[in-house]
Amino acid sequence: MAYFSGLSDALRITFVQMMIVSFIAMVIFVYGMIINLQKWGAGVTGYALEPEAGSKGSAIRFLKTWWKQVTEESHHGHGKPILETLVLDILFQRRILLRSPVRWFMHFTIFAGWMTLFAMSGMMFAVEMTERFIELPFTAAQFREVLQLPNDIFGYILLIGVVIALVRRLFVSEVREASIMYDWVLIGVVFIVTVSGFVADGIRTGDIVWNIGMSGETAMAYAPPAALFHSVISLLFCIAFIPYSKYIHIIATPLAILANKGGE
Template sequence: MEYYSGLSFLIMIVAGFATVILFFGGLLIQMKKWGYGSTGYGKDGQGGSIVGFLKLLLSQIFDKKHEQGVLTTLVMDILIQRRILKRSVIRWVMHITIFWGWIMLFVFSMLIFIVELLHKYGGMFGDTITHGRPIVESFPVIVTLNEVFGYVLLIGVLIAIARRLFITEVRNGTTFYDVFLTGGLFIIVITGFISEWMREGYFLEQYSAIAPPAALFHVVISLLFCVAMIPFTKYIHIIATPLSILVNGGGE
């Protein structure tokens, strides 16, 4: 089995697991750092202990002193991000579209990956999958949702770029690091659309010969930017911010 990018199933498996190992390795490094600095309610620091940090984290998340429950915090302050909404509608639209766009594209990718594993090694979905075509095309609902959330993510990235270009306060506070991360996310999204347009023969049909390399480029930078690099860059706030909100009980 080969992917549209030209990579074999085995190579994709290896690349996927390597990416996951980098991600969790980086996450463990971050948790160790957090463990050195984590204290709570008069308790001693955790001395870099990951287990100690996780225990303290859970104890603070479920602390009965919080004014609202964990579920309320999870839904209202993390999934809906009401605190950002109260401060700025534009910022909220930017954050919510990037957040949900990234999350849902990741979920769909994982679902198709699991289906491929079950199909190849478990013999499942034999009556559903059309042979000779990418497996995802056998699930038109996922194809449609994948495209929808791709546009959702694109909207968020474009808002982020526009804010850094046209809002003086944001522009003055922009660093090369911000440009690199925002630009990288934009490249990921746009190369995904371009490679798809080439493959489907839309207005870029004259470039169909280079569609597989374009798809390969999209796959590689997606694995790097959207998974492997998260613990090592500013993207770690995707994980750190929700944890901080949960620890503090959400609300205002």
């Protein structure tokens, strides 16, 4: 059984390899999230309270406290409806736009590119898995071809955002001076994952920009490891690494914005 990632047999990565890496990534992610939820759940459930004696951090306590705050009325008079918060503050990221259009453009392109590529990878995986058991009106290869253009478009959207982020952090003195390893690791990893994706695709398809000079048999030989490298670091850094790094903001920031009803 082969995991689909190319146009010919020579360009395939084995299904087993991918499943093992995916499983490891998910286990690391789930473990980290449990630790984080327990860490958050070590907090109290309301204003001016103390933790119950002997109680440990609990994910359930966190979720209950969060939901209570989401649904209770605000005394501050700042609260916005959940739907508005969800659409404008979380998906559209209005709070960033209000502060800095450039930073909003940077963050939104990363967000939109990343999430769409993630969703399309998921769809590709789903099609290939389904094809094993049910006959579909199209093949996985045909579906891959359909996704090629949107993959390219959203890949470049992501790349634009990542490059702006990197340039800001490297060349804008106030940003560079305030940056700590916590920040550098995030942007560094996103950059490596993005570029490795382009290179893996470039070697496979013979793209003159991204094939890094490989063609013919060399490309045939290097395409699978390049694809594997991209897939592995994507899974490890972009899923497994989330709970242990600044990536956690992908989960915590929307939850905070919702809990505070869009913020002040």
